Amino acid sequence: MKKLLGLLTALLIFTVAGAQTELSMWYHGAGNAAERDTLLMIIEDFNNSQSDWVINLEEFPQESYNESIVAAALSGNLPDIIDVDGPVMPNWAWSGYMQPLNLSEGALDDFLPGAVGVWNGEVYSVGLWDAAIAMFARRSVLEANGIRIPTLEQPWTLEEFDAALETLQASGEFEFAFDPGMAWTGEWYPYAFSPFLQSFGGDMIDRSTFLTAEGALNGEEALAFGNWWQSLFERDLAPGTSQDGADRETGFIDGKYALQWNGNWAALAALDAYGDDLLFLPAPDFGNGPIIGAASWQFGVAASSENPEGANAFIEFAIQDEYLAAFSQATGLIPATQSAAAITPNYAAGGPLEVFFELSNEQSLIRPPTPGYVVMALVFEKALADIANGADVQDTLDAAVDEINADIENNNGYGF
Amino acid sequence: MQAKNVRGRNYRLGIYARYATLILIGLIFIFPIVFMIVSSFKPDLQLLRDTSSLRAFLPVGDISVDNYIEAFERAPIGRFIFNSVFITAVSVGLGLFLNSLAGFSFAVLEWPGKTIVLAVIIATLIIPFETIAIPLLLIVNFLPWFGLEGFTQGWLDSYQVQIIPFIADALSVFLFTQFFRDLPKEIIEAARIDGASWWQIYQRVLVPISGPVFATAAILKFLAMYNQFLWPLMVAQSEEFRPVMVGLQYFFQLNVAWGEIMAYLTIITVPVLIFYLALQRAFIESIASSGVKG
Structure with missing residues (x-):
């Protein structure tokens, strides 16, 4: 009898397990043990929390994740759930790789603006976290040089920031007053430097139509930004495009640079080096408010998914506070x-990184939410490198505008 | 007598100068490898700081095997190496056989249109792989396969998709054709007179005397296959089938783990060195005799 009961129980378990529909999920974090462990914990909790769905995770290295997704989309092999870098999402949605999310009403109400991926009026993706950039500085250095410590309410103006750089450079204590991070090519350029342009009043594209960069990227404000940007390198205030990658990694900690434009992912190492002396300052206000980039990796549902309700159920499960906190930890x-x-030691009130939440909340502006972003990001990167290397500012910006506009035209306006 | 001494001294100086130059050139080639191995034992911060001085090439400072331990924890390195070695070994083995047969056909046999066919094959050398990657992806996605699970459609996420499209290659066919063409025709004619079939001539006459070209083709194909990146990136969707070059991407995180990257590179360089050293003599012989360089 006992054997029979055991058999029946096993059969029941097998039947229940068999009734669960498998959902495939691709994630960009291969090689990152911390992310993997947290994601696996969320998946396990989700799998155990209901009997309809079971998630099957496949991880990819971040550096080549996008290429893997595009190849899978071409061959019709996309999984149910994908993750996508925020600025790339509109391109994938427009290309037909993704479908809008279908989450409960109010599920995203309290989210940081950069963590919600919206395109064409619909939410396609949501992130469990965001990243933020700050001006890394040392209180002792600023005070010794008589430089005001800026706040979110009263950030440095262009004149103040410029004067601070000149003062720090003239002190002779540093190789360069300011390290914007020229050695980090690729997405870093539009992510980190387009906010400077936007703060000047320009942009990578005219956001009222998303059909042209004319006026936005080569207008008066953009020209003022370009001239200032070039002057940073002409005046030897910042290392140029030939900056050694090693210096970018350790230059601020080693005391070669007085100020460094860097992300919160580098904050803990800098805190280790400088402790209480370290400051995470807001972006300077170049005339149009202090701005930093926003939007990091987010979860979405593939257009080809045959189980979007399961995929949405997982995403809604994953965006609970306890998991957002676990990922952050x-x-x-x-x-x-x-x-x-509030439930993380780093970002809770009084935590060492608390300031980054406010910086993200108050200053962030997502990169242009258009499918054409992937092309304009490359054009923008090249233009900024060329200007830093001494190219004529107006000509370079005009050429960048032509290239971006030609791409938009070739793609019939990307649906706008 | 004095003139002879001067000549001798000049000769010796010439030798010294030549060796000094060769050693200098040798050092230029060996320095990156020394840097890689030495750096693999250093923590990240020290590694980056040392790059600005000669310390970069010296095992000084905080030396440990931590990077190796952490590299093995971060990625399934054993699986990646097995995949690469397996894919490469099968591709090289089958490639040598099929491409040498093709070369034999072009060089020895007479058949109509062979010059045109050979020209077309060689012309494919100028087509970059990137241009055919997407059409190839669409083709392999619809090809049938019979394996342990019976008939399936689509080759994605498998070993065969990383091997079969690369077995035949124009460079190998060209190398074999050239080598076989340069062999004395009398050998083949003698074998024919003795009643040998074409297969016997290939197998018993040509292959035994063609070690150098086999070694050259093997090394070139080995390097091409072992360094494959774009194709496996597109077709190997699960970790189970990923090769070493895709695995390298595991180490490029927000904060790049440079020490672990150096450890990983040191580990995956070992199979290449073993393979090259095993075939080095034949490879050099081939270069010396045919002038064909890798």
């Missing part, structure tokens, strides 16, 4: 909601 990134930040 594991990676050091900013939890996507205030309530989740």
